[in-house]
Amino acid sequence: MNADTDIAIVGGGPVGAALALALCGNGGSGNSGLRVTVLEARAERASDPRPIALSHGSRLLLERLGAWRGLNPTVISNIHVSQRGAFGRVVMNAADAGVPALGYVVDYNHIFLALADAIRSNECDYREGVRATALHHDGGVRRVDYTRDGAAATLTARVVVVADGGDIEGLAPPKITDYAQHALTARVSTTLPHKNVAYERFTKDGPLALLPFGDEMALVWTLTPARAEALKDADLKTFCAALREAFGGRLGDFKTVAQRACYPLSLRYAPQTSMPGVVTIGNAAQTLHPVAGQGFNLGLRDAWELAQALRTIRVQALSDNGILRQYRASRRIDRGATLAATHGLVRLFSNDFFPLNAMRGAGMTLLGCVAPARNFLARRMIFGVRG
Ligand SMILES: Cc1cc2nc3c(=O)[nH]c(=O)nc-3n(C[C@H](O)[C@H](O)[C@H](O)COP(=O)(O)OP(=O)(O)OC[C@H]3O[C@@H](n4cnc5c(N)ncnc54)[C@H](O)[C@@H]3O)c2cc1C
Incomplete structure (x- = not known):
């Protein structure tokens, strides 16, 4: 079945944007040839002053994505x-x-801007001021309902990546521990x-x-x-x-x-980070306490590993859940260990x-x-x- 796009990314925050760049950018492993559409709720520049400590590993990934220059860390x-x-x-x-x-x-605004600018200068359909409201299974593809300027619309995709912080309908509710x-x-x-x-x-x-x-x-x-x-x-x-x-x-x-x-x-994590045609990454998959400064670093590794997995298969095979299951399995140890270490530090x-x-x-x-x-x-x- 035809779809409007191959990969729809719901949420163009730092993690969703990094995934888009890893798939469409000319840095990293080169343009994947996949059609990528990013739906980002913000219509204006982010104004979030939180500081983000980036690990050396994240620097290496951001360099490969061509988004490190200009961050002035x-x-x-x-x-x-x-x-x-x-x-x-x-x-x-x-x-x-x-x-x-x-x-x-660096601060959140700088990362957000550096990644958004890098996406705009690559072949990626980046839509701002678009709020996804629900996810549906529609034959062999996934459908995202969204609103833009008060009007309702839909987008069909072979794979939907949820990188929005986890509020969209159609996903299992996250497990939450309020600190x-x-x-x-x-x-x-x-x-x-x-x-x-x-x-x-x-x-x-x-x-x-x-x-x-x-x-x-x-x-x-x-x-x-x-x-x-x-x-x-x-x-x-x-x-x-x-x-x-x-x-x-x-x-x-x-x-x-x-x-x-x-x-x-709070600690919020999705019990299942993938289901047929849908995968969650970054804060939508796990929102951590900032104690060890690991949330974005972990989310960036999610984005990078997912991009590498999606590149390995033919477009027609994208809707097959095998690749998303493999991705989920490949992230299990890093995700589990980072989540447990961060939560343990807070409790201790x-x-x-x-x-x-x-x-x-x-x-x-x-x-x-x-x-x-x-x-x-x-x-x-x-x-x-x-x-
Ligand atoms: C105080 C504080 C300090 C932190 N310090 C660090 C640190 O030092 N190091 C570190 O690694 N991490 C840190 N973090 C964690 C880090 O901020 C997050 O891990 C990171 O922002 C996750 O990025 P994300 O893109 O997954 O989600 P977000 O940053 O939440 O971005 C989600 C994006 O999705 C968009 N969106 C939401 N809903 C929808 C929708 N329905 N449709 C379309 N778009 C939507 C939003 O507008 C937003 O742009 C800190 C967090 C806090 C609170």
């Missing part, structure tokens, strides 16, 4: 992990891990320079990350929803005093605060129970002293489970 050369009010710390550095940098910090935490993000400046060190500090409310971002630091601070909302609106003096109290004096004093935003946090570090405090301290001291264990951890964070 800030290098992370060291990562310093500690817990508030208890002993133990771990310091990882790029040289020990055998990579030029442990990571790179009852918000991430408060902001840009802050400090009296001491960051020297390209990223800090992760575990507090009784949850983890607090300060990432080098240009001359400033990008803050991701996990708090109870009430405290996060209160600090989002607090005056400068109150905010800086609270941050100094939680983080300590490693960067001196906090001087300015800008672009504050709050994000409710988001409380103040004394014996756990001591165990965490002992664990960190051990990691701090045993270089191979520390480098193993660093490589997992950099390349995923295949690192």
Whole structure:
């Protein structure tokens, strides 16, 4: 049966856009020859200030996609992990891990724009201001219902890739664990320079990350929803005093605060990431706590691996579910391990129970002293489970 397009990607966020580029772009493995249509709900540029720490592995993928130039990232050369009010710390550095940098910090808007611009300059049908509303099986193809400027329309495709965050009708509902935490993000400046060190500090409310971002630091601070909302609106003096109290004096004093935003946090994952003719990737497949900065890095690997799988078969065979099943199986270990590690970190570090405090301290001291264990951890964070 004929279809309007070979691959319909619902959601042109960073992960959906990366998949489109991996299939249509001239970088990567070259244009696949598949007809690709992206449906993106936003009609305007994204205005999301959240910082995104990219692993070295993600840099390599974005370079292959031709989307790395212009991101203007800030290098992370060291990562310093500690817990508030208890002993133990771990310091990882790029040289020990055998990579030029442990990571790179950009913001969501830059990634969104860089990928969208790269797509527009390739042979890809990129439709903005289009909201998908439902998915149906229609004979041998999939049908996506959508609205654009208030008018309803449909698109048929051999394969639909859902990369929208998981709200569309026609898919199994995701499993959700509400962390009852918000991430408060902001840009802050400090009296001491960051020297390209990223800090992760575990507090009784949850983890607090300060990432080098240009001359400033990008803050991701996990708090109870009430405290996060209160600090989002607090005056400068109150905010800086609270941050100094939680983080300590490693960067001196906090001087300015800008672009504050709050994000409710939960773990959401699709029990089945594929079914005949439909596959979910990125946040639609799994939405993680930002504690280890792994969500986009994992989603980018989803996009890359899916593109490689879709390239291997003839167009007529795309609707056959075998290739999507193979893709799902190939992602099982990386996805499961990243999800479990991130969830475990949140559970282990988001409380103040004394014996756990001591165990965490002992664990960190051990990691701090045993270089191979520390480098193993660093490589997992950099390349995923295949690192
Ligand atoms: C505070 C915070 C900090 C983070 N820090 C990091 C980090 O340091 N490193 C990291 O790797 N990850 C990080 N993440 C996670 C990262 O933001 C996500 O993993 C990433 O945004 C997932 O991209 P995505 O394209 O799958 O989904 P999204 O970014 O959610 O994009 C989905 C896209 O789909 C579109 N859409 C939605 N519904 C529809 C529809 N019905 N029809 C059409 N289009 C639709 C949306 O407009 C959007 O453009 C962080 C997250 C948070 C909240």
